[in-house]
Amino acid sequence: MAAAELPCVLVVEDEPAQREVLAYNLEAEGYRVLRAENGEEGLLLVNESAPDIIVLDWMLPNVSGIEVCRRLKTRAETRGIPIIMLSARSEEVDRVRGLETGADDYVVKPYSIVELMARVRAQLRRVRPSSVGETLQFSDIRLDAESHRVFRGDATLKLGPTEFRLLATFMEKPGRVWSREQLLDRVWGRDIYVDTRTVDVHIGRLRKALCPNGETDPLRTVRGAGYALG
Amino acid sequence: MAAAELPCVLVVEDEPAQREVLAYNLEAEGYRVLRAENGEEGLLLVNESAPDIIVLDWMLPNVSGIEVCRRLKTRAETRGIPIIMLSARSEEVDRVRGLETGADDYVVKPYSIVELMARVRAQLRRVRPSSVGETLQFSDIRLDAESHRVFRGDATLKLGPTEFRLLATFMEKPGRVWSREQLLDRVWGRDIYVDTRTVDVHIGRLRKALCPNGETDPLRTVRGAGYALG
DNA sequence: TGTAGTGGTTACATAAGCGTCACAAACCTG
DNA sequence: CAGGTTTGTGACGCTTATGTAACCACTACA
Numbered sequence: 001m002a003a004a005e006l007p008c009v010l011v012v013e014d015e016p017a018q019r020e021v022l023a024y025n026l027e028a029e030g031y032r033v034l035r036a037e038n039g040e041e042g043l044l045l046v047n048e049s050a051p052d053i054i055v056l057d058w059m060l061p062n063v064s065g066i067e068v069c070r071r072l073k074t075r076a077e078t079r080g081i082p083i084i085m086l087s088a089r090s091e092e093v094d095r096v097r098g099l100e101t102g103a104d105d106y107v108v109k110p111y112s113i114v115e116l117m118a119r120v121r122a123q124l125r126r127v128r129p130s131s132v133g134e135t136l137q138f139s140d141i142r143l144d145a146e147s148h149r150v151f152r153g154d155a156t157l158k159l160g161p162t163e164f165r166l167l168a169t170f171m172e173k174p175g176r177v178w179s180r181e182q183l184l185d186r187v188w189g190r191d192i193y194v195d196t197r198t199v200d201v202h203i204g205r206l207r208k209a210l211c212p213n214g215e216t217d218p219l220r221t222v223r224g225a226g227y228a229l230g
Numbered sequence: 231m232a233a234a235e236l237p238c239v240l241v242v243e244d245e246p247a248q249r250e251v252l253a254y255n256l257e258a259e260g261y262r263v264l265r266a267e268n269g270e271e272g273l274l275l276v277n278e279s280a281p282d283i284i285v286l287d288w289m290l291p292n293v294s295g296i297e298v299c300r301r302l303k304t305r306a307e308t309r310g311i312p313i314i315m316l317s318a319r320s321e322e323v324d325r326v327r328g329l330e331t332g333a334d335d336y337v338v339k340p341y342s343i344v345e346l347m348a349r350v351r352a353q354l355r356r357v358r359p360s361s362v363g364e365t366l367q368f369s370d371i372r373l374d375a376e377s378h379r380v381f382r383g384d385a386t387l388k389l390g391p392t393e394f395r396l397l398a399t400f401m402e403k404p405g406r407v408w409s410r411e412q413l414l415d416r417v418w419g420r421d422i423y424v425d426t427r428t429v430d431v432h433i434g435r436l437r438k439a440l441c442p443n444g445e446t447d448p449l450r451t452v453r454g455a456g457y458a459l460g
Numbered sequence: 461t462g463t464a465g466t467g468g469t470t471a472c473a474t475a476a477g478c479g480t481c482a483c484a485a486a487c488c489t490g
Numbered sequence: 491c492a493g494g495t496t497t498g499t500g501a502c503g504c505t506t507a508t509g510t511a512a513c514c515a516c517t518a519c520a
Binding site for chain 2: 044047075173175176177222223224225228
Binding site for chain 4: 197200201203204207221223224
């Protein structure tokens with residue numbers, strides 16, 4: 001199974017017109033597009049073609065989008081594929097449910113096609129670290145490289161340059177454990193001599209900055225190894 | 231049970247000709263092949279020989295393939311074994327039901343043997359990562375080296391650095407018996423002086439960590455020789 | 461030349477993990 | 491069964507890794 005050169009997007013949308021608009025724009029953007037008109041077909045295509053990202057309509061006949069999402073996110077091999085949910089509903093409840101099910105992003109119809117494209121790009125960048133990042137996301141934390149800003153939920157977080165780079169490193173590969181030395185390399189620079197304990201201090205500062213209101217600490221200490229996000 | 235060097239594939243197919251074609255191709259591909267001609271025999275062989283992957287026909291006398299699948303996927307020790315379902319039916323309903331039952335992949339007859347081989351390889355790669363840095367799996371235990379995490383079923387296990395390295399060593403070669411000296415070399419380091427009995431203590435701690443809720447102990451004590459996983 | 465913001469280091473407190481021992485239990489061998 | 495050996499395991503003291511506050515140094519900028 002050779003890796004496709006072009007990023008591959010699976011569009012699951014029952015309404016033919018909307019599906020084609022999406023597909024057209026995605027193809028114009030340079031993606032390979034797979035189309036599915038219902039949940040079953042979607043699930044099948046995921047197994048067959050391992051797309052890099054999925055744009056998923058909320059309302060689908062039989063197997064609903066949310067159900068498709070749930071199934072994909074509970075299976076280990078498909079859990080990593082980012083899912084962007086589309087929905088006509090704008091109620092808060094559904095947003096929460098959408099993200100709760102494991103969707104990585106959520107867009108309410110009618111959406112700006114440009115915005116959707118941006119989100120697709122963002123999600124892809126998260127998964128395929130080939131190109132440099134604009135927006136990274138992990139759970140409720142968003143990091144925008146361009147504007148140098150970090151959000152948690154709706155709140156804007158305030159963090160210093162070092163903490164920002166530190167967080168950016170973590171968010172490139174959520175879950176991965178970085179040793180203090182690796183972090184010094186990536187965040188401080190290759191030939192800077194700083195005490196490894198300095199990392200600890202900045203981790204502490206990052207933690208404090210990430211949880212201004214007592215949110216759960218997303219950083220994990222791995223004793224004897226280093227730190228990780230999530 | 232000596233650790234099989236070759237990946238072991240269990241073929242459950244009642245039609246002799248088809249079974250042999252499959253077996254022939256799998257053996258040509260370098261796998262060890264177990265054959266079963268019905269569901270009961272299949273389930274039996276799973277328990278006896280712990281295959282690495284199962285190719286399972288949908289239509290079987292008595293116990294149907296889907297039933298075999300369901301049973302395996304509900305038992306903790308066998309849940310981790312990937313199952314590829316074969317079916318003559320191509321109806322949407324069945325596809326979905328196949329995946330719903332927990333099958334990891336689904337191939338419709340008549341299939342290209344090349345494609346099937348590719349899928350077997352893909353599933354095996356998922357379960358038996360040959361190289362470092364990927365995720366190791368043994369029965370229902372998964373160890374992810376990169377994120378330094380260990381799961382049993384859905385639960386995340388909490389183990390200390392030494393227990394983690396110990397388990398990683400075992401999972402590299404499930405079934406292999408490691409002497410206390412070998413373990414000290416690999417886990418503690420070549421020129422560390424520690425009592426060999428220390429290994430026993432850490433094995434105990436690892437055991438406790440692996441069975442937080444009274445699951446079956448996957449570690450085997452080989453009297454006079456050492457310890458092994460499975 | 462203040463002042464505010466940031467960064468690196470140190471020191472100390474605490475938590476986590478480690479290794480050893482001692483005794484109990486299991487096992488083997490006659 | 492007796493005697494010896496191997497393994498399981500709780501307890502305990504010790505070491506080490508980590509969290510964190512405090513401090514000083516440096517920079518930028520008005």
